Amino acid sequence: MTPLDRIHVSLPPPRLDGAVSLEAALGRRRSVRAFASSPLSLHVLSQLLWAAQGVTSRRGFRTAPSAGALYPLETHVVAGAVEDLPDGVHRYLPNEHGLVVGKSGDLRGELCREALHQRFVEKAPVSVVFSAVYDRITGRYGRRGVRYAHLEAGHAAQNLCLQAVALGLGSVVVGAFQDEGVRRVLGLGEEEVPLYIVPVGRPLRS
Template sequence: MPTDPGHDFLTASQHKHLDPTGQAQGLPQPPLEWPFDPDAPQIPLPDPAPVAAAPVVLRELIEARTTHRRYTADPLALTELAYLLRCTQGVKPTGTAAITKRTVPSAGSRHPYETHLIVNRVEGLEPGLYRYLALENTLIRLPAPDDLAQRATETCGKQLIADAAVTFVWAVVHERVTWVYGTRGYRYLFLDAGHICQNLYLAAESIDCGVCAIASFDDDALNALLGFDGTEMFVTYMGSVGKI
């Protein structure tokens, strides 16, 4: 009888099968933020408070949420992008340097995701690849080919990225979670991605934008295109965003 790798993983990640975690062994805690070039120019994000998010009733917003695969040619304002970033990975004060609290839940407050952006149409930003530095609330631009959006689209079975105003790319640093939870932490990585994307859907709905979640892609090709090694950091989920 052939083995089922998915079932094997679920079995191996049961608590009774786990080895001592890095935390239990006294190993150093992984950094809360992936390293970046301190000399890279940072783009401060504006205060998202002025964004004209429509007054909503939560239940009505949840009922209205849907996936949008077609967008207008209108750009997002930089304040709108700042609003969406705040709603999906915004950092809250904690009074401790050991963890971060954010606008989404995360197992053990580990928050293993680094948000990257494939920008096509955002006012004040040149098209290209950006990384959101959540602790600093800034953006840095990363090297990328001129045809990044089209090449990313090809890795995803021609889904939407080239037509979106911006695509959120969530790349995970698994060690932040596995240091605490061991192999079982891999389960939590994907749960965390779902929390983030749902916030993106709801926040976008409140500013007349649409989202399409994207989980089908060529892992190796997309990671290589965006500069991730596919082991320490790798893409698990994306969300294209545009005006509707």
């Protein structure tokens, strides 16, 4: 563990109930590509991250299933408009329900460029980026483990999108981007592969 890994931001505890049913969230979920400039609260970000990869049992099981409970995914926050959170890239720590402070500064524009200039990536107050460390799962499952990691990213992203709807937010999933460019923006090591970008924010009303 490096000194940087010891710089944490504690997140508010997640709520385990809500006013929107699962059925309603499923019915309302749509891809949103226009976001208001208003910031998100740290409570909202906490809920989104918990829905995506939060721990839900004393044994360490999470909100999204993982083959062999090996959890190859890492979850990153590219924040540009979150109250009480510095702009920058932060890594989610599921077991602690907190964030490791990473690269500083508003990097949404750089992420947008690496996502083939899809402008909503820059406009959203936050993007959640899922990456995978394949070695965590291929040691047991061989090359099949890569597929399992991709399936897990889909589970986590859907959880995130449904939680966004339940909070009155919009989201869109992005798979078109330059892998090496996103790795550079996030400061990832060579063992970590970016898989999915999910911008989240309040839908811009016309």
